[in-house]
Amino acid sequence: MSAADRRARAISVRGHRAGFLTRLVSGGIDLVVTALILFGVLVAFAIGRYLVGSAPLTLPRVHGLFTAAAYPVVEVLYLATAWATTGRTVGDQLFGLRVVRRSGTRLGKIQSLLRAVFCAMFGFVSMLWILVSSKNNAVHDIVFRTAVVYDWSDAVRTSGRPATPESDVSAVEATSA
Amino acid sequence: MDDVRTLEGPGAAVSPLLRMVTMVPDASLGVARDLQRAASGMFRFGARVSVSVVNAATRPAFVRQPLERVEARVDALAVQGAAAREVEVVRVGAIAKRAEPMIAEFLEAVVALLPIDALLARIDVNGLLERVDVNALIERIDVATMVNEVLAGIEIGDLIHDSTTGIASDVRDSVRIGAVSADTRIARIVDRIVRRGRERDLVLPGYAFLGAP
Numbered sequence: 001m002s003a004a005d006r007r008a009r010a011i012s013v014r015g016h017r018a019g020f021l022t023r024l025v026s027g028g029i030d031l032v033v034t035a036l037i038l039f040g041v042l043v044a045f046a047i048g049r050y051l052v053g054s055a056p057l058t059l060p061r062v063h064g065l066f067t068a069a070a071y072p073v074v075e076v077l078y079l080a081t082a083w084a085t086t087g088r089t090v091g092d093q094l095f096g097l098r099v100v101r102r103s104g105t106r107l108g109k110i111q112s113l114l115r116a117v118f119c120a121m122f123g124f125v126s127m128l129w130i131l132v133s134s135k136n137n138a139v140h141d142i143v144f145r146t147a148v149v150y151d152w153s154d155a156v157r158t159s160g161r162p163a164t165p166e167s168d169v170s171a172v173e174a175t176s177a
Numbered sequence: 178m179d180d181v182r183t184l185e186g187p188g189a190a191v192s193p194l195l196r197m198v199t200m201v202p203d204a205s206l207g208v209a210r211d212l213q214r215a216a217s218g219m220f221r222f223g224a225r226v227s228v229s230v231v232n233a234a235t236r237p238a239f240v241r242q243p244l245e246r247v248e249a250r251v252d253a254l255a256v257q258g259a260a261a262r263e264v265e266v267v268r269v270g271a272i273a274k275r276a277e278p279m280i281a282e283f284l285e286a287v288v289a290l291l292p293i294d295a296l297l298a299r300i301d302v303n304g305l306l307e308r309v310d311v312n313a314l315i316e317r318i319d320v321a322t323m324v325n326e327v328l329a330g331i332e333i334g335d336l337i338h339d340s341t342t343g344i345a346s347d348v349r350d351s352v353r354i355g356a357v358s359a360d361t362r363i364a365r366i367v368d369r370i371v372r373r374g375r376e377r378d379l380v381l382p383g384y385a386f387l388g389a390p
């Protein structure tokens with residue numbers, strides 16, 4: 001597929017609410033990323049302990065309860081940070097998705113945090129509603145008045161003011177090049 | 178779309194795992210960019226907090242009054258300096274303006290003294306060209322060394338990087354297009370099952386974009 005075809009496709013779907021499969025797979029990737037972050041924290045802790053003390057360089061033995069408690073915390077922090085800054089997680093980036101308010105702007109910090117908590121608790125069950133929703137909304141989209149749209153560009157929209165056509169084209173070209 | 182068909186066709190035995198692996202550089206780039214933005218956000222937040230703290234710290238009268246005295250003194254010095262600078266600029270400009278006609282006159286006199294036409298008439302350009310042995314010149318050039326130097330100047334690493342980035346982008350876009358198509362198909366199947374009469378309203382109002390149908 002040529003760059004022009006890709007650009008045309010990117011523009012044609014941009015701003016459309018994403019469907020079930022894309023969001024499901026993207027969410028699955030984010031679960032893996034969360035596990036990697038947690039693993040990275042443990043590795044960093046092991047290195048710090050090795051440098052400061054005399055302990056050998058080994059991963060700390062963690063109780064299952066610790067993992068069960070730390071995993072959702074890391075997931076919430078990861079999701080909230082991603083949504084409040086760029087509007088997309090690693091999974092979203094891979095599939096060209098962006099989480100926005102219904103006005104099309106970036107989520108606020110509190111809104112991101114609450115949405116992340118809800119998603120960490122009921123995310124995949126909540127997503128089943130996308131299948132029957134006429135607007136591809138998950139339950140958490142309805143509760144927090146958000147939407148997940150296809151957006152292959154890297155431009156982050158922070159205000160309600162629409163982007164200029166030039167910036168939209170250049171953003172898509174930069175992504176598709 | 179041909180690329181997608183090639184990847185999904187029966188003849189192409191490309192493992193999904195391999196496709197995922199090829200997407201890793203792009204995903205990493207995305208993560209790095211997101212982290213960069215997050216860092217910028219944190220920096221801006223820190224700057225805002227610092228300004229707020231400084232404002233709060235300088236608000237009390239016992240801090241504000243000495244600061245105002247210092248500010249007034251600095252302001253007076255700045256005005257004095259600006260006035261002196263303007264005077265200097267005017268003075269240098271006046272000198273340059275007075276010297277300009279003299280310099281022009283001097284240059285014209287120098288050009289008038291030179292017998293340029295007589296010099297050009299004495300030069301036999303054709304005779305000069307005939308005396309140049311072009312073949313001998315070419316023989317003296319070490320073409321092999323030149324080619325080697327040119328090739329050494331080409332960054333093979335950059336070339337490989339550019340080409341692999343292009344491949345990764347192609348794969349990523351193919352995956353995205355495939356995912357959009359799969360979403361549409363699933364939605365149609367569900368709509369048929371629940372006998373929804375109208376199409377889904379998928380366009381997000383307020384999300385300005387080009388080429389919207």
